[in-house]
Amino acid sequence: MKLAKRPPVYKTPQERDGLRTASRFNAELMDYLRPFVKPGISTEELDKLAHEYTLSHGHTPACLGYKGYPKSICTSINEVVCHGIPGKMLLKEGDIVNLDLTTIVDGWYGDQSETFIIGEIPDQTLKLVQVTFDSLYLGIRTLKPNSSVFEIGKVIFDHASKFGYSVVRDYQGHGIGKQFHQEPGVPHFPHPSSQNDILKPGVCFTIEPMLNLGGYETSLDRADGWTVRTRDRMLSAQFEHTILMTEDGPEILTLTKNGPQEGHKFE
Ligand code: MF3
Ligand code: CO
Ligand code: CO
Numbered sequence: 001m002k003l004a005k006r007p008p009v010y011k012t013p014q015e016r017d018g019l020r021t022a023s024r025f026n027a028e029l030m031d032y033l034r035p036f037v038k039p040g041i042s043t044e045e046l047d048k049l050a051h052e053y054t055l056s057h058g059h060t061p062a063c064l065g066y067k068g069y070p071k072s073i074c075t076s077i078n079e080v081v082c083h084g085i086p087g088k089m090l091l092k093e094g095d096i097v098n099l100d101l102t103t104i105v106d107g108w109y110g111d112q113s114e115t116f117i118i119g120e121i122p123d124q125t126l127k128l129v130q131v132t133f134d135s136l137y138l139g140i141r142t143l144k145p146n147s148s149v150f151e152i153g154k155v156i157f158d159h160a161s162k163f164g165y166s167v168v169r170d171y172q173g174h175g176i177g178k179q180f181h182q183e184p185g186v187p188h189f190p191h192p193s194s195q196n197d198i199l200k201p202g203v204c205f206t207i208e209p210m211l212n213l214g215g216y217e218t219s220l221d222r223a224d225g226w227t228v229r230t231r232d233r234m235l236s237a238q239f240e241h242t243i244l245m246t247e248d249g250p251e252i253l254t255l256t257k258n259g260p261q262e263g264h265k266f267e
Contacts, residue, residue: 010202018108023253026103026110031258037116043075047086062102074100081228081236093119112254113240132211132237135159149197157189168210199245208240
């Protein structure tokens, strides 16, 4: 997302609890969906499950109607980088699919995504997923109170480069709060201007690296106006967490005991 340059928003202790609650619900939604992400299910069915779970808990899917987006979640398969629209397409053995979930709870947004491996996948695909996951945690663990946003992009880019992967530049992480997207923008490559964006305690933001097997360039689907693909149609993977910078360091808000934990090895 491209953002107009405004100062970041610092959250009060009460506001931080609002963000914690929204992110926790969003993570529980991911927990709910995880067992359904299997060969033979359509992305439309996953969307319906997410929609119903969210409404039945009294919350709001943030994506539905956002700038005219037609569904409740994003489902990005293989060469789709992000913002894939759920539809009739069935998941099949050998695919990777990213589920990007965002929920509004009492006005606060929680945002996260996870790439799932469908059945047996080629070693090359597995490696891309692993390196992308690891790069997210490297981005998180490099941070201390008052670190700059630049450090996130630097460690993610360096890690991806070691394996010959490219990092998407056209889409980035973002501040989050009572709006979906706020300052600071969080590029996943070392962008000079992000040196001036300091993560003081109280800043809440996402890290959501998209790594490509081929080139970093993307193309937007002209027909639906949303689906972002790699320009060379090679694979792309992504993971995302919502992070709160506290006086003690970064706190991952969109995490439960289920799903891949830090250090997880995909197989
Ligand atoms: N969840 C995405 C992000 O991480 C944004 C999706 S916007 C939508 O920023 F409209 F495509 F849903
Ligand atoms: Co996000
Ligand atoms: Co997201």
